[in-house]
Amino acid sequence: MLTIATIGPQGSLAWKAAQKYADDAVLRTHSSSKKVISSFVNHDVDCAILPVYNTREGENKQYFRIFDHLKAGYWVDNVIVYSDLSLGMHQPDADLHSIHLLVGRREVLGQCAEFIDQHLPDVDQMVVSDVEQVMADISSGQRSGVGFIAPVEMLSEHGFHILEREVAPHNRTRFAVFAHDLPKPTGYDATTFVTVPLDDRVGLLVDILQEFSQRGINILDMRSENDIKTQKLQIYIEAEGHISTEMMSSALQHIENKVIQQPGAIQVLGSFPRIDMRTKHIKSFGFIGTGAMSKWFADRLESEGYKVFMSGRSTSLRPEEMIRYVDVVIICVPISVTTETIAKYGPMIAGNKALILLAGESEKTVNTALETTSETVEVMLVHNLWGPQAATMKDKNAVVVRTPRSGLYCSEFEAFMYKHGADIYHDSSTQHDLLMGVGQKLPTAISVALAMTLQENEITSEDIASHSTLTSLYPILAMARVHSQNPRTYAEIMSTSGAGNKIVIDFLKNLQTIMELADAASIGPLSELINKNAQHLSDSFLRARMEQAKAVDTVLGKMI
Missing domain, CATH: 3.40.190.10 (Periplasmic binding protein-like II)
Incomplete structure (x- = not known):
């Protein structure tokens, strides 16, 4: 029979936590955390359960002392106990x-x-x-x-x-469960570790956190304390992921060997199914569309503990069946069939659920969603400006078009993207189409037209490489990117309707005007045009972009 050591007496909150964890276990109570840990380390019991965090007080004041005594075993689970004091x-x-x-x-x-x-x-x-x-x-x-x-x-x-x-509202206590064997990964895990007292070094904490950030690993909890004896810094971190995964193990190995540069500096306390002290309202997501982008988002939603279902033309689970039992429906299909898909499945979504559109065109798709769904269905469009090749969302742009019917579920999805590091911008439907005309449609059209021009004039890739300045390489790089990926994606970008068309049409008109001035050698008017454009763009924008250009030039200069 399972034996558990915890803090007494019988009836204490720790005793209740142990009962909640295993109601048929034999409970052995002690008067202090130190005695509980000692009993566990000596293998007198199978498990130890101790309080580590309270929503009113924060962490257990003996946090680091507990881990200092934990010379064997692992932190394997958690118990949350609500206390109506x-x-x-x-x-x-x-x-x-x-x-x-x-x-x-x-x-x-x-x-x-x-x-x-x-x-x-x-x-x-x-x-x-x-x-x-x-x-x-x-x-x-x-x-x-x-x-x-x-x-x-x-x-x-x-x-x-x-x-x-x-008398203490929202009072919940988190208890750590310690056992002798490390549990297997569940897919929704966290790993905790604590450092030994560390030698001083400028930027040490920042460098440690950066190792997690650049791998896309989220930090759930972090605290530090000066060791009583040496007054050197000790750091405790809880991060998403199981210690057995390559991403987590390599991060900790790199931190110890390359960042801290102190062998044995990290004590892994354990890995366990992740707990969330915050409230989640969404339990399940259902994707209509099984492409690479759908799978990319689905993987990350599953890592957050959500249940995810995939449906499409090639799946046994049909969209009309899946829609019935998920909280949020996500439509992520090619641009050319997005509106048609919304019109087909939107009426099937029950009230008080949500429809999120992962789409690049806004005005037409959003209006179709609002027209075909019940008035109690939440609706929001998300345009992620990255592809499925991206390792993380960190520092990537995401444009969100909220509607009068974007509510709690939509906000939770937006918070999910924010948590993973996306830079979120809000547009209206019309504004989004107009701006994407600048950001996607026009550059794509220019890239395709440029490639056609090179072909018509029999200009080879070697000619381009040998006669380009760093500045003229920018459109060449864009052209190369468009022509080295899925052509249908870019064809659909150019084929979108909405306000983005106006951008391309206005560009063609302005290009004609510029070429007429250039053919007439009108240097003065052309200079005035450039100065007028610079004033509209603003000094701050130009300075920031020039800094970026210099950074790109540095990289390109090394490659050429």
């Missing part, structure tokens, strides 16, 4: 003004500090380890004026009158 007295006719002594466990009084400071600031406090025993003594002695803060169930069991219910 209430204020009670033995006398049924008592009120707050009659209290002259407040009794409770040390951590309980700390969690209720806000209430005590507001309502009982001058009342003496008595910290005890066994509240129930003191309750029994008070009851038998008929002593008046003593108030207790304890779980409401405990107060009721001892016949105490409840003066105030839930």
